[in-house]
Amino acid sequence: TALENLTRALDRGVDVVGGIPHFERTMRDGAESVRLLCEIAEKRGLMVDMHCDESDDPLSRHVETLAYETTRLGLQGRVAGSHLTSMHSMDNYYVSKLIPLMAEAGLHAIPNPLINIMLQGRHDTYPKRRGQTRVRELRDAGITVGFGSDCVMDPWYSLGKADMLDVAFMGLHVGQLSSRADMRWCFDAVTVNSAAIMGLEGYGLEVGCDANFIRLQADDPIEAIRLRAHRLNTVRGGRIIASAPCVEHVLDMPGRPLTLEASNYAPKGNSG
Template sequence: MVDLLIRNANLPDGREGMDIAVTNGLITAVEHDIPAEAGNVIEADRCLVTPPFVDPHFHMDATLSLGLPRMNVSGTLLEGISLWGELRPMLTRDAVAERALKYCDLAVSQGLLAIRSHVDVSDPKLITVEALLEVREKVAPYIDLQLVAFPQDGYYRCPEAADALTRALDMGVDVVGGIPHFERTMEEGRKSVETLCRIAAERGLRVDMHCDESDDPMSRHVETLAAETMRHGLQGRVVGSHLTSMHSMDNYYVSKLIPLMAEAQLHAIPNPLINIMLQGRHDTYPKRRGMTRVRELMAAGINVALGHDCVMDPWYSMGSGDMLEVAHMAVHVAQMSSMEDRRKLFDAVTVNSARAMGLEGYGLEPGCNADMVILQARDPLEALRLKATRLAVIKRGKLIARTLPRVASLNLAGRPETVDPASYAPGAGDE
């Protein structure tokens, strides 16, 4: 007897018609035709069952604050930072927590069950930290929420950031963050990377740094981040987020930089939706799109994950919590259209992101946590193409969200009565 049995599931690795057995919140078997009785049976009907989506880069303290106190008229990163500075004195703990919890509801409906959120620690009152620590506790039964102490206004540039960051870590924030390219000088940017990596090493914490989110090819703090990672023995525990300046760097320098990043075992997290929206704003034509070199980083063996970054906040007026939308955009911007490329980008919002966050028990093998999403698609490529409906979302073996299949009714003489988007793939319906 098992608690849950999912029958006839397709898996991201290409296995088809598999059964998944769950007991006590863990996957106990993944096989064909499991001969077991179950308290609950879900028929997948050859739909794709995947581990949950993971967003390794988000700003939950700002989410759903669009229009407060005004709109970002220029659409630039710098106006967004300025606008956040205007909003910050108006924030209350309850309002930040309520918006974050509302976003978490949306995330669950999208099968997004692990999020790493940067939390601004530039204000010494630490209202955002208090709010998101409360949210982390409340959503723990259904979302794995990591928090990053993020000095939005610069670790050295903001006089109160150093003390506030220390207090945030003492309060239980999980990860050390930074923003070296926003410091006043390149030298202070370098110093901030050195200091923040040292703090992380002393506390045994991970590092996730907004790094070189700029069109300036001379913004090269990721080089220092890689060097400091190795100096402090932090290999595999450090993320360089955004890395948009790599889009504009000359190829010779990049030929040195990428092997250095690989040696340091850095994780890279571009944010396709936001990077292409905010970068290149000072260009006329040709206009740079600003996303980092995803294909080249992957080819060098660097773990590349994709983040959503923002949803309806001072930097981005759109967004839906849909990590398939993020990967779908990456397919286009990175021009990664082959079958192999698209599978890699599906991994970038699932297994790669889980690896960047250091999540334990993630996957679809026996012994893993029974966290899964059933999609209205047959395989990862179809899921990406359709941004497939989440038919069922399961956390520790319990169904926590369900969406009806997307099927349209037609009234056309001589044509089918219904249209299922998944039926239009080449070979769909063929045995």
């Protein structure tokens, strides 16, 4: 059975409990699966990442149950709801109740912009819903929001390349996060926020942190997203494991520079 397979996987070292309640046959079955999976995580001391309400149905409300079980079992800070796309279609009155419940439970949110904009709204003619969850409202309520990719190359999304700058770029557009502060936040949504959701230790650029990072050909985080910046170095454990030369374009245009580097055209001054 599914429960036996889950138990076997956890016994072999899988360290996060997952689920997909909106795929159950009934809403009641979905709610029961959330309860059962959260209880398993609580007993084993594990985190939870629930594929939750990846639907255009505004009545798909399993995230409410997830918030309740998180609080009931004392799992605050260890549970994430991924996708949450039904929140895009929920009425504002219900959401005004739901988001505070999520914040109270210490629930994290993981929108997946590339796959969400690809799959959601498929049953719509026009107007056609974007489908991405309420990123701005969740963030402003104090909920940790980290953008995810979800798919790389599979039947649901065959164009992915595990590029988190692509994810940030799409999330910014779909969420209309276009102020300088919002764009800067989108970089955090694929870096520090996601690291916090995963509970990564030693993450960051401060002295004493693990030396795991990617060096980008960009002057600031906003330019990194705008350009989906070229990767110069990948460093793992203090060792360079991949490198590429700086990208520079050669021009043959009278009166223009001989070479052009895109990152030199970043706006100067405070990027925040």
